[in-house]
Amino acid sequence: xxxxxxxxxxxxxxxxxxxxxxxxxxxxxxxxxxxxxxxxxxxxxxxxxxxxxxxxxxxxxxxxxxxxxxxxxxxxxxxxxxxxxxxxxxxxxxxxxxxxxxxxxxxxxxxxxxxxxxxxxxxxxxxxxxxxxxxxxxxxxxxxxxxxxxxxxxxxxxxxxxxxxxxxxxxxxxxxxxxxxxxxxxxxxxxxxxxxxxxxxxxxxxxxxxxxxxxxxxxxxxxxxxxxxxxxxxxxxxxxxxxxxxxxxxxxx
Numbered sequence: 001x002x003x004x005x006x007x008x009x010x011x012x013x014x015x016x017x018x019x020x021x022x023x024x025x026x027x028x029x030x031x032x033x034x035x036x037x038x039x040x041x042x043x044x045x046x047x048x049x050x051x052x053x054x055x056x057x058x059x060x061x062x063x064x065x066x067x068x069x070x071x072x073x074x075x076x077x078x079x080x081x082x083x084x085x086x087x088x089x090x091x092x093x094x095x096x097x098x099x100x101x102x103x104x105x106x107x108x109x110x111x112x113x114x115x116x117x118x119x120x121x122x123x124x125x126x127x128x129x130x131x132x133x134x135x136x137x138x139x140x141x142x143x144x145x146x147x148x149x150x151x152x153x154x155x156x157x158x159x160x161x162x163x164x165x166x167x168x169x170x171x172x173x174x175x176x177x178x179x180x181x182x183x184x185x186x187x188x189x190x191x192x193x194x195x196x197x198x199x200x201x202x203x204x205x206x207x208x209x210x211x212x213x214x215x216x217x218x219x220x221x222x223x224x225x226x227x228x229x230x231x232x233x234x235x236x237x238x239x240x241x242x243x244x245x246x247x248x249x250x251x252x253x
Contacts, residue, residue: 152222168240179246
């Protein structure tokens with residue numbers, strides 16, 4: 001099998017505040033636009049790697065601030081979703097997309113099986129294993145775990161504007177989303193928008209949270225609202241209180 005990551009390149013999973021006391025376990029699988037050195041730029045221009053196709057703009061900063069406010073552990077993916085989208089299973093065409101939104105990804109076209117396997121083995125599996133290990137450690141200690149993944153989405157998508165500002169996404173467990181949806185009276189918040197289970201975006205939660213019977217949620221914030229550090233601070237604050245209230249209520253169930 002062809003090796004992907006060079007020896008000095010870091011593990012795909014960055015673990016922040018691993019001993020946090022919060023019941024929440026935050027995950028940001030589209031945190032970075034960094035490309036493994038062996039992949040170069042996948043044939044893309046530098047400005048393309050700064051677009052939403054390469055990572056979720058503002059999501060990492062928001063997730064870090066939210067982790068601090070909640071005292072929650074946070075697992076972030078260190079490499080661009082164009083190298084491997086860790087919210088997609090290996091059999092999904094979107095795992096190593098040849099086309100993202102309207103952009104061709106030349107370096108993902110005509111990949112041989114060995115090249116695909118290297119990305120699966122060196123990015124996808126280690127990242128998922130890091131999440132599983134953290135959840136296993138919590139289970140072993142009898143510590144509650146509520147996985148929450150933090151994402152962002154574009155205001156303009158394929159020529160259309162999106163009015164929604166906050167999306168609360170779920171598939172097999174709607175409890176937490178239903179608790180939060182009325183917590184933002186001045187925000188356009190919607191359930192399973194701008195994506196939902198039909199779009200295949202619940203893979204990570206269906207892999208880790210649902211089989212364990214854990215309350216969980218995927219949060220999508222429109223990225224023009226969290227491009228700046230100020231916006232990230234506002235949204236981390238905005239999310240932290242309703243999340244803590246919901247966790248306290250859920251503990252009594």
